[in-house]
Amino acid sequence: MGSFSIWHWLIVLLVVVLIFGTKKLRNVGKDLGGAVSDFKDGLKGGEKAASGDAPTPTATPTNVIEGEAKRDKV
Secondary structure, rough: OOOOHHHHHHHHHHHHHHOOOOOHHHHHHHHHHHHHHHHHHHHHHHHHHHHOOEEEEEEEOOOOOOOOOOOOOO
């Protein structure tokens, strides 16, 4: 009762395919694969930056604080 058999998983898979459709599941798979690929590239970039091979990041303007929006004076 604690584990599911292969038949339980096939029924769950069938229900998921019926609910979402194959096209939507295919798009989700592509998005997930792209995210994993970008994550791996980011890790490689971090390793390059640690070793000194990566180019230095461009300077940010001094009047803009990262993470904050610039407000106009009223």
